[in-house]
Amino acid sequence: MFKYFGIRLLALIPKLFIISIIIFLGLQLVPGDPISRTVPPDKLAEMDEEKVALLREKLGLNDTLFERYGKWIGDIFKGDFGYSLSTHGEINKIIANRLPATLELAAIGLLFATIFGLLFGFISAIKQRTPIDYSLTTLGIIGISVPQFFFGLLAILFFGITLKWLPVGGRMGVGEQAFFDRIQYLVLPSFILGIVYIATLMRYTRGSMLDVMGKDYIKVARSKGLSEVNVNIKHGFRNALIPIMVIIIMRLPYLVAGTVIIETVFNYPGMGSMLVFAISGTDLPIVMITTLLIAVVILLASFLVDVLSALLDPRIRLGSDKEGA
């Protein structure tokens, strides 16, 4: 089994390499002279051509594409992410500030969505073709089809402004740095972030459960005299979980995409709002690093899918190093 995981892990390296090349080349296609994005226009007008040429040389813009990629990826390996073009701050520091905020938001959103998505899907399947199932399915369709920002705005209006239960945005108030203080800021954005996820997971869980409940071994479990709770959970849900685990992780990119919208709506200082800011300001170094980080997260998630499927399914776990009969 460890050999299997080792191979999967090693396979990530070439994937990451290819993605980094795509990101690098893709952003070379952005129109405009990089110099004009580095130096403010009024200062650029004052500079003579010699100075501009010198700056070009200093920034490495005269090097070949290959050399520039090498330098970029080399610096990243050394842990130097470069400087922001708009704020001129070190990207390392900016990310160190913002990444924990996004991780916190995404993790709570994911946890919340997984619990409720699986729970609602399970109930919906067990109560198939009853009013409970119909209402949950309808809510699920609403959850999937209404855009997140709309839910976000509604939530801000209702809970933030009308009821004044929760803050309308931000991550922490003055002097409120403990996690406990920050929770009130996390409730709305993580909940809204989770809605689409809940709806998606619910649909998959329902489908997977119904699929499993039609299997012969469920009938066998009943024929042994097991209680319905036992049949539904131990044999039904346990088997339904295998494909769902994969879906949970395969859907992570959508969660990441969701944070971009949610952080903007809630004015939440994370990676998502930073990315929006960087794109609108053509702050390419930040856009490149952020995109690369997202790719890393998604690749790691796909690795996690392999590990989890193997842990949950003996056919995969044992099939890799033992011959099946």
Place this chain on the structure above:
Amino acid sequence: MNKDIVLKLENLQTKFKVGKRIVHAVNDVSFELKSGTTLGVVGESGCGKSVTAHSVIQLLPKNGMITKGSVTYRSKAGELMELSSYKRNGKDIRQIRGQEIAMIFQDPMASLDPVYKIGSQIAENLLEHEKISKKEARARVVKLLDELGIPEPDKRYDDYPHQFSGGMKQRVMIATAMICNPNILIADEPTTALDVTIQAQILQLMNEVQKEHGTSIIMITHNMGIIAETCDEVAVMYMGKIVEFGLIEQVFNDSKHPYTKALLKSVPVLGLGKGTKLESIRGTTPDASDAYEGCVFEPRCDSAMAICKSVEPGETCLADAHCVRCHLYEGGSK
């Protein structure tokens, strides 16, 4: 109810609701199962033989239900129980399932839960019904697996279903059914999904189990050969009704109902010769949701008479226990 009878079905009727239609899967079925014997239930696909057996322990899908009749069972303790009155999946029927009446199914490949060890799936039945420790349960499972011809049972206990072959899986299913030493074993086409050589082994094994434990067996199959091989009595079903019932010799050597005769004629026999045409029953089974008058087999029957179109034949008993539902024999002996 006679002392030697363990199960008695009387006028059992099971219906399914499919959309807005009502399908009469089992329609007025009665039979008795004698202790320690094997009763065969034979018929074409969709004739209601499986549903009859599933109705006994109420193992029906959500849209199916027993609407009439009774299922009387004599427990190991000698108590008479009315199984059809129990709530579906309720505590009463669950105590019967697995412990008193166990079941094995058609497809052993699909009958085992892929994520649990085979031993624990057998022990699950035992632990549900008896107050014993996991260790004792394991010991008993290993012993039974050994009896059922599984090599290295203690090692194989910890294997997963995908590591077993089809025949071995069916042995595991027999072990699951037999671990609580049930009174009745319902075998729903237990060999249909297996190779012919494995089929013989499994039937042999069931025979041995029956001798050893005195279990009564209900053998559901569409294979006349298996019936002849394993059963003491046989019920021939057509469209949710038993059309002929009798001892195995009576039904095979002196079959009365035109359907039974046709069924026996359509069994291929070795050495029949290449050019010989194999008989088949003309037409197809009608839709069970349609209402009908007269005999259900009339449209396909070669000996149909005028009366068959309008009047449903009742049950006529010719000799002891040999009964048939056909107008040809009405007004005969008794």
